[in-house]
Amino acid sequence: MQMNPIQLFDTVSSTYTYILAAPDSDAAVIIDPVDHHCERDLAHLARLGLRLEYVLETHVHADHVTSAGRLRQLTGAHAAVPSGCGVPPAEVQLRDGDVIRFGNGETIAVLHTPGHTAGSMSCVWRGNVFTGDTLLIDGCGRTDFQGGSAAALYDSITTKLFALPDATRVWPGHDYKGQAVSTIGWEKAHNARITGRSRDEFIVLMNGLNLPQPKLIDVAVPANRNLGLPHG
Numbered sequence: 240m241q242m243n244p245i246q247l248f249d250t251v252s253s254t255y256t257y258i259l260a261a262p263d264s265d266a267a268v269i270i271d272p273v274d275h276h277c278e279r280d281l282a283h284l285a286r287l288g289l290r291l292e293y294v295l296e297t298h299v300h301a302d303h304v305t306s307a308g309r310l311r312q313l314t315g316a317h318a319a320v321p322s323g324c325g326v327p328p329a330e331v332q333l334r335d336g337d338v339i340r341f342g343n344g345e346t347i348a349v350l351h352t353p354g355h356t357a358g359s360m361s362c363v364w365r366g367n368v369f370t371g372d373t374l375l376i377d378g379c380g381r382t383d384f385q386g387g388s389a390a391a392l393y394d395s396i397t398t399k400l401f402a403l404p405d406a407t408r409v410w411p412g413h414d415y416k417g418q419a420v421s422t423i424g425w426e427k428a429h430n431a432r433i434t435g436r437s438r439d440e441f442i443v444l445m446n447g448l449n450l451p452q453p454k455l456i457d458v459a460v461p462a463n464r465n466l467g468l469p470h471g
């Protein structure tokens with residue numbers, strides 16, 4: 240079976256980028272592309288004969304710069320970002336419950352899943368959920384910058400993502416341990432941050448992590464609010 244979604248990795252920031260290829264047309268969507276992999280991603284699309292319709296961002300990233308603006312310029316794709324992320328140049332400002340249509344009747348359902356950042360979104364397509372940094376495999380995104388909230392993250396994961404069918408495949412925005420894909424059922428039963436913790440216990444855990452700031456945060460956040468393009 241053709242690998243779909245196509246999962247691509249950035250070893251610098253441990254970011255996953257995804258290409259979703261419509262099974263019955265040449266249309267494609269890319270999720271969370273990374274600046275220095277623009278040519279790699281264009282080559283993937285070209286080799287597979289795919290035409291990019293949307294560049295989608297799950298949130299404004301703090302640890303790497305997106306290539307969304309450049310991919311949009313080079314392919315004519317539309318840029319779609321969460322409306323709560325403050326990215327004015329994106330023509331599609333996503334809200335909870337929105338549906339992105341591409342190809343021949345393909346639909347991506349958009350869920351607002353705040354917590355890692357205030358605007359963070361997850362996207363559901365054909366039994367797959369792209370969780371950005373809301374739910375990671377056996378983990379979750381941090382909640383200590385960009386309007387993050389441990390309480391909101393707990394609610395997003397347990398009431399929105401865990402409401403998806405157990406067989407739904409979970410494709411995270413990052414992985415720091417060499418893991419690639421999970422399922423909602425597995426995460427419900429085993430997630431090291433969530434499973435067996437009350438909401439209050441989760442909040443205490445997250446608020447006590449004391450992680451160092453991402454090295455690129457002061458560069459990445461302003462750049463990503465302009466789709467990774469230079470300001471001016």
Ligand SMILES: N[C@@H](CCC(=O)N[C@@H](CS)C(=O)NCC(=O)O)C(=O)O
Pocket residue numbers: 252300301302372378379380381382413450452453454455
């Ligand atoms: N050391 C990394 C930190 C990366 C980081 O903080 N990643 C965020 C996602 S943007 C996160 O939520 N990580 C989860 C964790 O470290 O528990 C860097 O400097 O970029």
Ligand SMILES: [Fe+2]
Pocket residue numbers: 298299300301302355372380
């Ligand atoms: Fe993030």
